[in-house]
Amino acid sequence: MSSGSGQSARGDLVPSAILGLLGTRGPTSRADVARALDVSPATITQLTKDLLARGLVMELEHAPSLGGRPARLLGLVQSAVGAIGAKVTADHVAVVDVALDGTVRNSVVHPFDPDAPDAIDALGHILGDAVAAHEGHLLGIGVGIPGAVDTQASGVVEAPTLGWSDAHVGAVLRSTLGVPVLVENDVNTLAVAERLYGLGRAHSTYLVVTIGRGIGCGIVIDGAVYRGASGGAGEIGHVPMAQDGPRCGCGNVGCLEAYIGDDALLRSAAERGLDTSSTEALAALADAGDPAARAVYREAGAMLGRALAGVVHTVDPEVVVLLGEGIGAWQHWEPGFEPSFRGHLMPGRRGVPFVIEPWDEDKWALGAAALVLATPFDATGAAGDQGRLVRERLHAGAGPANGNATVGAHR
Amino acid sequence: MSSGSGQSARGDLVPSAILGLLGTRGPTSRADVARALDVSPATITQLTKDLLARGLVMELEHAPSLGGRPARLLGLVQSAVGAIGAKVTADHVAVVDVALDGTVRNSVVHPFDPDAPDAIDALGHILGDAVAAHEGHLLGIGVGIPGAVDTQASGVVEAPTLGWSDAHVGAVLRSTLGVPVLVENDVNTLAVAERLYGLGRAHSTYLVVTIGRGIGCGIVIDGAVYRGASGGAGEIGHVPMAQDGPRCGCGNVGCLEAYIGDDALLRSAAERGLDTSSTEALAALADAGDPAARAVYREAGAMLGRALAGVVHTVDPEVVVLLGEGIGAWQHWEPGFEPSFRGHLMPGRRGVPFVIEPWDEDKWALGAAALVLATPFDATGAAGDQGRLVRERLHAGAGPANGNATVGAHR
DNA sequence: TGGGGTTAGTTTGGCGCTAAATAAAGTCAT
């Protein structure tokens, strides 16, 4: 008889979760780690002993006492651990290089043509450059896609806005880059980032709603991104708001997105006699006090409020966070949104808080990187075998000073 | 040092899951049990050995070979194990006594006044009679409530239709009955029943939608009923279908229920000049071919189709099942429903199947009983400490021939 | 009739985690 690796449902993921937690939350006591991971203190002591012996973790100063024995803080030995995140859009690829704690170390934007026959290879080259430029130990690459992804590990993509159908993004990138690659719907990547660095610190069940070209929604349940039976959960942009109505890009009529997506806002503005060619221009008009422009936003806000009330009724989250490229004009949405949202919520649910988050261009790509950095916490196994690889790399530590990947060798 | 009960995330629930499976699915081979419970065959062998020794399980005949060694079927020694289920409504309580396999052994309806000051005590007496009448080993009692329940174990109820607010149903019943009591929203009980005896055999993520006085929706994700952050998930009856619209019982306007609930159907009929005092009468008119009555249903079907399309987009289930008191008239809903549902689904999601299930009056109460019978499979711990008690009683076996409870002794 | 192939079930060693007891290191009040 021999080995046996028994993976008692939690799946040997606690050690990497400790490393991940120390990375994202900074120095933490054993007791706090145990509480944060919902694991017994005994386990932390034992696993920590091993991590200390292997030189991955070190003991730091004492924290001030809270009435009892003061806590001994634990910290990562080398924080030169990071991940690369990329967000693919219809005309460019944004790539960021982030550290474990979520700070962006580098950020580049490459022009990109998803319609080109070798588009995925081109994406591979872009990411290859990022891998070469990466300093320190690279855990893996996360890729955010505006479309449906079967699983993070296999990464087969269905993305109408890119013109991609049955595109094997994961497999191709993996073979050319030689590091773990995780592919996910872009909105879900934001949900993961929120779980690590945002709402997830205080809540476990929430919605992450994006407004912009389209309307999206990531659903986090008990700290895990809920993907649905076919990876298509949270497609609230296509919730029908009326029996008929404007035609949507998806082919149907009455979709939320067809009322309040960027294109719809511009159309609505045109109908009111405004001559705006971009949402920035429309927002500027509203900023300047133009009543028609403000009406456009107010109406959109009311529509969004009603839609989200419906989603809140079916999902029952603790809290809702709103962000996205369009969030800059939120002040103009709000007058329509607030009364509509609250007014359509059941009495007992009216208290559901919503949080507005500022937006910057890196956020999509940062979310994609968070995909990698979240694998240590991924109890549901959403990241599959690629997640396992990431955890292995985390345990392997810094390696030989530079951490450049040996291309090609990887399955 | 001593005991230590290590509950490695799955929580020592496999043994009772074996018993539960043998009860609900009938005689099953070890290999099939392992597959059904997603547990290793080794575990089944070991635990089965114990259950055999304790006389709870026996080996039956061989099943015909499927090309290899033929399977030895396992069966429960005594199937006189059952549960009691009760559904509370505004004017009566339906109580059923069911066996492990879901067959109804007895069914009674008691008049009931939820507004009476001692209503919960009265409920306790009704259930006490059922406990006394129960033959064999009683695992516990499930109670279905048309309202929000905090947790199944504590059973604090918020039910406007009953006039109950902050009602400690669970605690009171538990203390007077001396057996485990699980309280849950009525729609969720149907979802649990479906998980044990219906869709759950073939699917793990689905919606259970009820039509009748109200419109409800139970959400099952990965085989577990999803309750939401505050136990209020699936309240699709109050999804707003328009910015304004008819006033709903919840106080808001435009709720789905205010369009297609029983009352709304009658109102709609009246507006079309029909003189119907009940939905039965309305359905009879439609059966007879009355065009106005049919229009009422067609319009309601279209509204329901649109609403469910929205829910499907946000939850992404494998399949949707429709049932409830109102399902008898489904043939009249369908002409409106089908085109509206499909037409509002995104192209990639249009294939989502929906299943219509017939209805009988016992179904609510049966679902409540299923709550108890499902605890062995409850990996998420929704049933809490009461679930643990149920599992203990399942292990305890038949006991002294009659299985009448020792009242009062129970916490 | 006697090997492949296939499915069912068992044995064995051992991993991952836990609960409970215990030790360690402080705070606070009197």
Added chain:
DNA sequence: ATGACTTTATTTAGCGCCAAACTAACCCCA
């Protein structure tokens, strides 16, 4: 400064489950 209380960390025994190797029992086909 002595004891009561708190909070942190470690030790210990052991449970639940698993993977891998193995045995068992049947089919099919030459």
